[in-house]
Amino acid sequence: MKEVIIYTDGACSHNPGPGGWAAVLLYGGHRKEIFGGEKRTTNNQMEMTAVIEALKALKEPCHVKIHSDSAYIVNCFQQKWYQKWQKNGWMTSTKKPVENKELWQDLLALTKKHKVEFIKVKGHSDVELNNRCDELARAAVPK
Incomplete structure (x- = not known):
């Protein structure tokens, strides 16, 4: 199984408001940057x-x-x-519907196709690729 390193970030101007997302994918010596934006979204959605x-x-x-x-x-x-x-029918522990349910379902389906490990990065620190994702996501926010 190939090992791929991915850095991701999302940005939103107002919340909700216009937003952008970005990812940097690394495999071997290859690097790919992808990004996009939406006119009305939230930071979590991005x-x-x-x-x-x-x-x-x-x-x-x-x-x-x-x-x-x-x-x-x-x-x-x-x-x-x-x-x-x-287990709770997409309800939180406070019996409220889980926000972004459709995105969570898409994400969960994709994590079943791959062996995925999530690693927390401190935002706006000296992590070069996290900073690059932040830059790309901000640039992708529709004006």
Whole structure:
């Protein structure tokens, strides 16, 4: 199984508002940058979209290490929140519908195709590729 390193980030001007997402994918000596934006979205939606689009870009099942500064995403997978949500019919522990359910479902389906590890990165620090994703995501925000 090929090992792919992915850095992702999302950005939003107002929340909700126009937003952008970006990912940097690394495999061997190869590097690919992908990004996009939406006119009305949220920061969490852009963070999730970055991971979804990065996983969609993979052509075969891979061992993937996703580096994200989104506690929302990393904690969900490291603490397995999604298992409780699914068990409770996509309701939170406070009996409210899980926000971004469709994106979570897309993301969960993609994580089943690959062996995925989520790694928390401190945002706006000296992590070069996280900073690059932030730059790309901000540039992708529709004006």
